[in-house]
Amino acid sequence: MTGQDPAAVRIDTSKPHPARMYDWFLGGKDNYPVDEEMARQLLTVDARGRDMARVNRAFMHRAIRWLSTNGVRQFLDIGTGIPTEPNLHQIAQGVAPESRIVYCDNDPIVLAHAAALLRSTPEGATEYIQADAREPEEILERAGKVLDFEKPIALSMLALLHFVGDEDGASELVAKLVEKLPSGSYLVLSHVTGDFDPEGAAKAVGMYKARGLTLRPRSRDELARFFDGLEFVEPGVTLTADWHPELGEPVPVAGDDPIPGWAGVARKL
Template sequence: MAPADIDTSKPHPARLYDWYLGGKDNYPVDEELGRRLTAFAPVIPVMARMNRAFTHRATRWLAGQGIRQFLDIGTGIPTEPNLHQVAQAVSPDARVVYCDNDPVVLSHAQALLNGTPEGALGYVQADARETDRILAEAAEVLDFDRPVGLSLNALLHFLSDEMGAYAVVERLTAALAPGSYLVISHLTPDFHPAEASQKVRDMYRANGLTLDMRDRDRFARFFDGLDLVAPGILAAEEWHPELGEPVPGQEGAHSGEYVAVARKA
């Protein structure tokens, strides 16, 4: 039985993502939508794994650039290796704060907060649009006068323009010190037939979920005022593949998402 504060009447993106990855921390309502979506588009679980692989590569790259602080918003249910494990494998003193709005993720926070003795970990239970709260609570672990790697992976496509997606990114990046980085992965309709993308959007909407799959130009807007680092905006599988192992089942598949990393001057 789910705890009282967990809404199992409709799917949640974090639990749906967990189901795609073969996890057990989801409910029948999540599995039902997941099965319908994968029946229509069987590649979706591979796409989820490709997104995670990008997250690992980008984190490894940031740590290699000397970033020692990370803020991961839209964390999702823990699936090893978690972001802090990747970062602390490069730099044991890395400090990481996770943020998600699903109580299921909170219930697994202990797994997220088991890091190295040299580092520090924190967790914020908040909606991504609660930027002031996120920044205030994250500041208990992170020093925002020093560079931070901000990760918004597989998150922003669940926020429409009307819900303030661009404002969220602007407020968060405004709080970052020069030398910080922004990492985003985002579903896009650009790599799929228009009718297929619309079908997936409709299936999410019918279950009370927003899914705004932005095209390349709308994705690029999230990086206004920042300096994109090479190789720029690409599909997830094309971004520094040398930094991580291939994703099982990836051959011939496409991530269906744009990714990019940008630096704040």
């Protein structure tokens, strides 16, 4: 399904990549000095970078657990990132072994670890697509070889859209993907925000821009607009850490200030 040989992957280490920086924040080893350098610079803006990554990961666990216990058996995860256990398919198939999962990412290092994403239960399936999130038609076509688009699918784009600028059509991208989902499907999003520290967010945007990368923090209202036409699962758009905390173990974080991220889950009617 990847269409490429992981052994032939060529990884660009000349500039940082969000997936590898995220791996560094989570304590992983699949990153390079350029990624660590950028991540450490971001910690000068907000020292809780590691907490942000862990809180986002914990939200994924809770959201997928909620979806699985509410009958969803198909998942399309775009912006997968480097595998970190338990990964999405392990959560879903732990509830329902017959679950089918398609992962998608554009970072070659994720392709190099694709085997870890493909360890499915015998009853279910997992596949990996090497593609850019800004190519929704290609993603949908290839995902359709594994997922049944006549039955509900949970589309997750976690900590992804803040790397897609408005000029790159972030809203249109989500709309195209959701349009192809059948009734009863779900959209799952998490997103960095500058609502609590606009000055710090602006500094982070500048750091990304200096390296030829995009960072577009969005407000709570801006994130909510990605869900237009869908029915929110309670409590709607909320702080990432506050979405159904009863479904997972609490994530200890430094200080009392909110971790600057919003998240939500909504159903297509």
